[in-house]
Amino acid sequence: MEARHLRYALALAAHGHFGRAAHALGIAQPPLSKQIADLEREIGARLFDRTRQGVFPTAAGEAFLARARRALEEMTAATVDAGRAARGETGRLRLGFIASALLDPLPDVLGRFGRERPDVRLELHEMASGRSATALIAGELDVAVTLGPPRGAGAEHLVSVPIGHDHLIAVVSSAHPYAGQASVSVDQLRRQPLIVAAGEDEPAVTAGLRTLLGEDTAALDGATVARDVHTIIGLAACGVGVGLGPSRMLSVPRPGIRFCEVTPRTALPDLVLSFADRDRSPVLSAFLDIVRNNCPDVGAALDRRLGHTRVGDSCAKQP
């Protein structure tokens, strides 16, 4: 049975007349008679009563037509849904991100994306950079925002572009001795309990801190390890010690705390956006477009990485 048979049967039922139904279908009457006859033979039951007063569906015909209508609806919906998915209007985007990214670039990007693509399901997974990288390589994520570019087995199949620079700053309670200072030195830091958000899953940050503090591993090893920047700020506000985190923290001012620069100024690993280089998903491409529009320099970096293979070509029509 072919879709043609369904269309013909529905037209015949709608017009109640072979000649008019055939005309509406743009074919002659005999082919319609034959197709209906073929259909009835295949079904093994008469679907239409041919009377002088017109052609009417039998009970079997009514049952058939109800299903036929739904089948054709599904078929047109298949085309529509596929088109929407191809244009990235529907689908899913699994994003892994480091918590601090929620401070600066993500709110804008996710807001725009949600507004532009309301029917795309955004799956947001806050995780450390190392876990994002492995999940991305394993195909469990579509995009990742990490501190520093992903490393390790499989990372060569990822495209990574920096989407934000950062340097280290300190945060202390307003009551802290350093609270009035514009900046704190490395020596001052060594003399205080530290609060950092750098475990084994954030190798780039850990390495940066180690370089800054020199061989004095004691200061770092004794530091309180927080899971994210909000915890750093919270602990610092309690006076537990000096919090060390990305300058992105400045975007969340809060009473009872003070921020200080760290001298010497210490660059942190870039905030990096990564995705599989084979991934031509239109949803991903829409996401990248938004990231591109959000910060022009990122767009340039993206274009450099992707060369002339524009993401999104996969849904282009043939000439």
Add this chain to the structure above:
Amino acid sequence: MEARHLRYALALAAHGHFGRAAHALGIAQPPLSKQIADLEREIGARLFDRTRQGVFPTAAGEAFLARARRALEEMTAATVDAGRAARGETGRLRLGFIASALLDPLPDVLGRFGRERPDVRLELHEMASGRSATALIAGELDVAVTLGPPRGAGAEHLVSVPIGHDHLIAVVSSAHPYAGQASVSVDQLRRQPLIVAAGEDEPAVTAGLRTLLGEDTAALDGATVARDVHTIIGLAACGVGVGLGPSRMLSVPRPGIRFCEVTPRTALPDLVLSFADRDRSPVLSAFLDIVRNNCPDVGAALDRRLGHTRVGDSCAKQP
């Protein structure tokens, strides 16, 4: 788009390999490639990613395949449903019947029918014979059980067979003077208030009573008209008068009442089953089969009426 395209796309997705999918479909590989290419061109989007590791649906492909699966399911369901409807396993039977038919033939017939055809929706409409007849002619009923064969415009297109004979009996309260009698005479009836269930919608019964009681129209005109036999019995039990009704009433014995024959014995119009002679609905034919099996003489009458045009031929396969 044709159903073929859906089947091919699903096979390709299932096998992840053009060659094997084509083999499973019983065609060669190039036609499959072409059909998939045609489909993708029609949709305007690539549905499958051809990689070294295999052929995988894109996001658009996944959306398409989900709908395609449902469309094909609807199509097979269309065949199945049509077949069941053609065999009379599903559908609807609208039956109009006179209330007294519920005393004798209907309980058996409806019980069997419900057991044999559990998926047929039985629509039961208790109504007077006249209304049944007009509803049947208007196509609002499929079968009718009436007192006497339907008459009037359009009745010639109905097939009617008697399914039960009846004669008039009387019913009185146990306290009634006639209660001890085996039978009551016409003279005795004329001397008592009567209770009958014969209005203008039951012309055959009214005519029968008028013949019995002769020119003394007063007895009949003054009679209480009940809507059904149960009301006749109820009123008679209250001592309101002498109830006159079909002998079928005997099948509902009840304390506090007595039944008496009426002399002379007076035949009532036959209980008649009617349906449109053009109606070849398999559900109707199944219903008639049950009626036929329930009482052999009815079967013979049915066969005589229908001649060699067996009901149910409409769903026979061509040779």
Add this chain to the structure above:
DNA sequence: GCCTGGCGATACTTTGCAGGTATGAAAGGG
């Protein structure tokens, strides 16, 4: 590095069937 094998795409041929034209058969209506 080159060969080889596997896979999908392409080119060309064949064929089956959808669709067109002409006509027949049956049943109402004037």
Add this chain to the structure above:
DNA sequence: CCCTTTCATACCTGCAAAGTATCGCCAGGC
């Protein structure tokens, strides 16, 4: 009783689906 209407049948044509042969491409192995 003929004529019209309507669906079915017969036969022909052309397109497109399927088949055959081959190409191009990439990967993996010697």
